Amino acid sequence: MATTTAPAPTVGFDLDMTLIDSRPGIRACYQALAERTGTYIDADLAVTRLGPPLAEELINWFPEDRIAEMADLYRSMYPAFAIEATLEMPGAREAVDAVRAAGGRAIVVTAKYEPNAKLHLEHLGIHPDEVVGNLWAEQKAEALREHGASIYVGDHIGDVRGARKADALALAVATGPCSAEELSAAGADVVLDDLTQFPGWLADYRPVRA
Secondary structure, eight states: OOOOOOOOOEEEEOOBTTTEEOHHHHHHHHHHHHHHHTOOOOHHHHGGGOSSOHHHHHTTTSOGGGHHHHHHHHHHHHHHHHTTTOEEOTTHHHHHHHHHHTTOEEEEEOSSOHHHHHHHHHHHTOOOSEEEOSOOGGGHHHHHHHTTEEEEEESSHHHHHHHHHTTOEEEEETTSSSOHHHHHHTTOSEEESSGGGHHHHHHHOOOOOO
16 A cells, blocks of 8 residues: 655744844844934833734834834834844754755744844854745735745744645743733644753644645
């Protein structure tokens, strides 16, 4: 009797607080933005709520009619202040490598401005097959479907929502602003402590066939 093997999966990964710890870099960039504009920004507070689009943070510090201008300024300053200060999360490189070792494809789908997302990954030497930026929460389903991702890994309830809209398995890591309990309540199919547990999980993963 012939046997069939499920195709190797395409796995999507979020970026901030999933693959990279960008808090030091983002804190430095907010501090520089505050100095440049003369506007008070609590950078330590801002880095506790990473995940949503930049505009959702900037609205706490600037008038609505200046958000687009400030977002452009922040993004232009970002490479000088945020890239070198950012670290990879424990297990990030190994998680991407595990997907490749299984014959799959690893993509990054993030709300971050795409050119800056690519700078982070290049600087850290993490090389996914594709990087798609500027997508948040349910918007991430667009890229996940386009690239055929059957698993999406993220640290925020917005990532869970994006995975579920794409009909992908929602795998959450409790390394960002959302607790394991919050991630489970949002509908995560799997919650891991961090990405160091991902290769073992993937090795045992068997997709459910319809």
